[in-house]
Amino acid sequence: MKTLQKDFLTQGYTLLRNADHTLNDFIQLTELWGESFLQSKPLKRNTPESKEGKQEEIHQIMGGHLGRVPLQGHSSIFLSTGAKTHFPLPLHGELYYQRTAPPELLCFYAQTPPHKKGETLLCDGILLFKALPLFLQDLFLKKKISYVRYSSKETWQKEYATQDKSALIQFLSQNNIHGEITQSDELKTVFTTSAATKINGEHCFINNLIPFSFREQQEPEATRSRVCFENGEAVSAEILHLILDAAK
Numbered sequence: 001m002k003t004l005q006k007d008f009l010t011q012g013y014t015l016l017r018n019a020d021h022t023l024n025d026f027i028q029l030t031e032l033w034g035e036s037f038l039q040s041k042p043l044k045r046n047t048p049e050s051k052e053g054k055q056e057e058i059h060q061i062m063g064g065h066l067g068r069v070p071l072q073g074h075s076s077i078f079l080s081t082g083a084k085t086h087f088p089l090p091l092h093g094e095l096y097y098q099r100t101a102p103p104e105l106l107c108f109y110a111q112t113p114p115h116k117k118g119e120t121l122l123c124d125g126i127l128l129f130k131a132l133p134l135f136l137q138d139l140f141l142k143k144k145i146s147y148v149r150y151s152s153k154e155t156w157q158k159e160y161a162t163q164d165k166s167a168l169i170q171f172l173s174q175n176n177i178h179g180e181i182t183q184s185d186e187l188k189t190v191f192t193t194s195a196a197t198k199i200n201g202e203h204c205f206i207n208n209l210i211p212f213s214f215r216e217q218q219e220p221e222a223t224r225s226r227v228c229f230e231n232g233e234a235v236s237a238e239i240l241h242l243i244l245d246a247a248k
Contacts, residue, residue: 026109037076091123093206125204131246140195143229147191150224156187213240
């Protein structure tokens with residue numbers, strides 16, 4: 001265990017390879033390292049009906065239209081994001097945008113490794129920011145980015161496990177997300193944030209701009225999720241390719 005901890009503290013990750021590892025082994029190891037885990041469980045929110053002993057339940061995990069669902073019987077173990085998509089998932093920040101308790105530790109378990117192209121790549125966001133052209137560094141320090149999503153009534157009721165519109169809007173607001181229900185009962189959400197947060201005094205390029213822009217350009221009709229600058233200005237293909245070049 002000391003060797004694992006040393007690897008993690010010095011290089012930021014620990015990699016274990018053993019074809020005999022089981023899901024139970026993974027669970028035991030993560031429980032040794034983690035104190036608490038994000039869970040796909042409803043949070044109880046008071047509603048006008050609370051006086052009658054009723055409470056509205058809203059799921060706590062925000063975001064993710066790519067099929068993140070918990071493994072049956074395990075509220076803190078999620079199946080691979082994007083399991084039903086048909087494009088490689090580019091660099092992204094995994095649940096970093098959670099307002100409360102963003103993950104400090106991520107654990108991945110490959111129960112059935114793919115025959116090819118199954119790597120999980122790790123990126124140092126501080127080094128990536130430094131690798132960006134200077135004009136892009138300046139741009140991302142000056143301009144925030146906004147993620148805009150439209151979800152059908154069926155989708156948002158399923159994702160947030162609620163039918164109470166006002167409770168949902170209040171819940172989103174508490175998580176720094178602007179939400180509104182359209183006349184067709186769609187949910188529109190807007191989340192605005194910096195593309196370069198500060199970690200230990202240094203700027204770190206961590207966000208989901210790449211996958212959002214990539215999918216918008218590759219599969220524009222497959223999703224109504226969009227990313228742009230806070231003022232509504234589009235992220236150009238040129239900017240995206242410069243980021244991808246630096247990331248490679």
